[in-house]
Amino acid sequence: MASESVARAVAEEAGRWGSMKQTGVSLRYMMEFGSRPTERNLLLSAQFLRKELPIRIARRALELESLPFGLSNKPAILKVRDWYLESFRDIRYFPDVRSRNDELAFTQMIKMIKVRHNNVVPTMALGVQQLKKEQCRARRIPSGFEEIHEFLDRFYMSRIGIRMLIGQHVALHDPDPEPGVIGLINTKLSPIQVAQVASEDARSICLREYGSAPDINIYGDPTFTFPYVSSHLHLMLFELVKNSLRAVQERYMNSDKDVPPVRIIVADGAEDVTIKVSDEGGGIPRSGLPRIFTYLYSTAKNPPDIDGPSEGVTMAGYGYGLPISRLYARYFGGDMQIISMEGYGTDAYLHLSRLGDSEEPLP
Amino acid sequence: MASEPVARAVAEEVARWGGMRQTGLSLRYMMEFGARPTERNLLLAAQFLHKELSIRIARRAQDLDTLPFGLSTKPAILKVRDWYLNSFRDIRYFPEVRNQDDELAFTEMIKMIRLRHNNVVPTMALGVQQLKKDLGGTKAFPPGIDVIHQFLDRFYMSRIGIRMLIGQHVALHDPDPEPGVIGLINTRLSPMLVAQLASEDARAICMREYGSAPDVNIYGDPDFTFPYVTPHLHLMMFELVKNSLRAVQERYMNSDKHAPPVRIIVADGAEDVTIKISDEGGGIPRSGLSRIFTYLYSTAENPPDLDGHNEGVTMAGYGYGIPISRLYARYFGGDLQIISMEGYGTDAYLHLSRLGDSEEPLL
Numbered sequence: 174m175a176s177e178s179v180a181r182a183v184a185e186e187a188g189r190w191g192s193m194k195q196t197g198v199s200l201r202y203m204m205e206f207g208s209r210p211t212e213r214n215l216l217l218s219a220q221f222l223r224k225e226l227p228i229r230i231a232r233r234a235l236e237l238e239s240l241p242f243g244l245s246n247k248p249a250i251l252k253v254r255d256w257y258l259e260s261f262r263d264i265r266y267f268p269d270v271r272s273r274n275d276e277l278a279f280t281q282m283i284k285m286i287k288v289r290h291n292n293v294v295p296t297m298a299l300g301v302q303q304l305k306k307e308q309c310r311a312r313r314i315p316s317g318f319e320e321i322h323e324f325l326d327r328f329y330m331s332r333i334g335i336r337m338l339i340g341q342h343v344a345l346h347d348p349d350p351e352p353g354v355i356g357l358i359n360t361k362l363s364p365i366q367v368a369q370v371a372s373e374d375a376r377s378i379c380l381r382e383y384g385s386a387p388d389i390n391i392y393g394d395p396t397f398t399f400p401y402v403s404s405h406l407h408l409m410l411f412e413l414v415k416n417s418l419r420a421v422q423e424r425y426m427n428s429d430k431d432v433p434p435v436r437i438i439v440a441d442g443a444e445d446v447t448i449k450v451s452d453e454g455g456g457i458p459r460s461g462l463p464r465i466f467t468y469l470y471s472t473a474k475n476p477p478d479i480d481g482p483s484e485g486v487t488m489a490g491y492g493y494g495l496p497i498s499r500l501y502a503r504y505f506g507g508d509m510q511i512i513s514m515e516g517y518g519t520d521a522y523l524h525l526s527r528l529g530d531s532e533e534p535l536p
Numbered sequence: 537m538a539s540e541p542v543a544r545a546v547a548e549e550v551a552r553w554g555g556m557r558q559t560g561l562s563l564r565y566m567m568e569f570g571a572r573p574t575e576r577n578l579l580l581a582a583q584f585l586h587k588e589l590s591i592r593i594a595r596r597a598q599d600l601d602t603l604p605f606g607l608s609t610k611p612a613i614l615k616v617r618d619w620y621l622n623s624f625r626d627i628r629y630f631p632e633v634r635n636q637d638d639e640l641a642f643t644e645m646i647k648m649i650r651l652r653h654n655n656v657v658p659t660m661a662l663g664v665q666q667l668k669k670d671l672g673g674t675k676a677f678p679p680g681i682d683v684i685h686q687f688l689d690r691f692y693m694s695r696i697g698i699r700m701l702i703g704q705h706v707a708l709h710d711p712d713p714e715p716g717v718i719g720l721i722n723t724r725l726s727p728m729l730v731a732q733l734a735s736e737d738a739r740a741i742c743m744r745e746y747g748s749a750p751d752v753n754i755y756g757d758p759d760f761t762f763p764y765v766t767p768h769l770h771l772m773m774f775e776l777v778k779n780s781l782r783a784v785q786e787r788y789m790n791s792d793k794h795a796p797p798v799r800i801i802v803a804d805g806a807e808d809v810t811i812k813i814s815d816e817g818g819g820i821p822r823s824g825l826s827r828i829f830t831y832l833y834s835t836a837e838n839p840p841d842l843d844g845h846n847e848g849v850t851m852a853g854y855g856y857g858i859p860i861s862r863l864y865a866r867y868f869g870g871d872l873q874i875i876s877m878e879g880y881g882t883d884a885y886l887h888l889s890r891l892g893d894s895e896e897p898l899l
Contacts, residue, residue, distance in 0.1 A: 438877065438880060440819065440877040440878065440879045440880030440881075441879050442819060442821060442877070442878025442879035442880075443821065443878065443879070444821045444822060444823060444878060445821065445822050445878050447819075447876075447877035447878060447879075447880065449877060456803065456805060456810075458805060458806065458807045458808065459807060459808050459871075459887055460807060508822075510875055512873055512875060512883075512885050513810075514801065514803040514805070514810035514812060514885070515803065515805025515806065515807060515808050515810060516803045516804050516805035516806070516810075517801060517803030517805075517810065518803075520875075520883065522875050522877070524822055
């Protein structure tokens, strides 16, 4: 714990850096730059990150301190804010990166930062829960939670960007990358293949929970590939297929009728790759649709083991899957739309920019 | 042509009435009221319309005088404004409606008003064309021109409402209505049946234009009915199916492959009836999607025969079919969404409120 004067100095630095302009990078740029991971380029990249990361981290730290409705005072939020301040300190007080050794040490340092922040999402969720509980006890009718929702969208989008920049830099140090892979980017990603893997993962969760799982049919050109981050696509497809499987399973569990398969269509256009996940799980009423994209109405399960399981599992368990999946889609210039036909089923559309020219959104 | 002081007096009346508050009705209210078309009720309805139509017509006449970018001075727009002024005068100077004779005469008068306004849409479209030419074409559009698009949305929505009120009142005088029909509202409308008819009409147009037409498959409960205005639903479905047929036809015309059918799914939920029209016609790029809902960028065909065709035919011919269909959908609290998968096809979703509780949107 820093002493008073140190804490004040850090706060001033954070205030200064938090208002500097952020610099966005596009997928295409990351690919082109990362295709030649020479010592010199890694040095340049580290020097860029040494300036860019503190700006982004400080900005979030400042926001965490000025949330409405007293959210900033909730224990879980204070914890996250401390993580951001510590990480800011780690980067700001890291000396100039001038040599290869500096660069390797810098890379280790930002790797540690990424690990420190692994559980941000469930911890923020806990903070929101703490606020809701307090509001309910005080019998206050929550209004203006829109503001909190918009904040969380910005906050999580920024986190995706920070982790992408760190992850990409770290991965470029891999001495023996798979062919076609540049850092975290697979230049020859097959969406059909990711759909198959995500579907198998989702089906096994469904099997575990219900004892059976509907079929999944995947349509599209199996030879089509495009550059994208596999883990992002897997996360989004897994979330959508999981939701579809659950809806169909719940609808047909106690019925004699044939269980209709979930259908995935992969379309490749000139501008976009579009993936549609369709189910006949009974749909969602139009009035209930906006709710599925909010953070505030999800029913969080038991408080998370904050020092425990990895991000992947706990994220899915908070009903945060859809809003965060949409952020991932938008991160590289895409989008996610969900249309439902009450009484029939739901169609989810994942639009992914094929050109990769979109700069990161920097809220 | 009115003389100066008369014109000024009318202008003052228009300003007065145009500033009064409009009163919206819901489908359900129209049904309940119209279920007992007694002389007394028709009298009450006429007295209501005497005031309400004056307000709505005056408001539009005012709007037409104050359009940006010089649109108000285009010859075609002036023509429409004169129609609105004439209609305002006809209603305002119609004496109080106190008995059945008055009421019948009033009904004749508003019937004439509706006839007078039959060609408003193509005439407004011509006015927009005149503006485009003056500005030097689409590329020379000044910034902020989108405000015209918002005006047209309000204007056409209001027109739908005025014509619904008039049409409903006139139809309630039918001495021998079909069973289940209240004015223009069919309390037992079968969406499957309308889908079949609209599809046949659309296929006939496609046949005429191309010599062949893709199949249209319709799925849903053939026994399901709900209260709605048949010509509204027919117009919307006809437009959507027509577009799907054209897309598929253009894509498969010169190919050996069999043209995939257009598929219509009718779903009945508790809140909504949702109708999806799906095609595999190759889709629209995401960047081009918003354009299909605009009035400013559509390519108008030959200038309309202004004293000729009825509204239905000319409406469709302006590339206005989709934005206007969406207005019809929203009029009774529904919506129209179009999602496309570039390289594959397009899905159009028509959401219709099943409860009929939505008040007319009054802008």
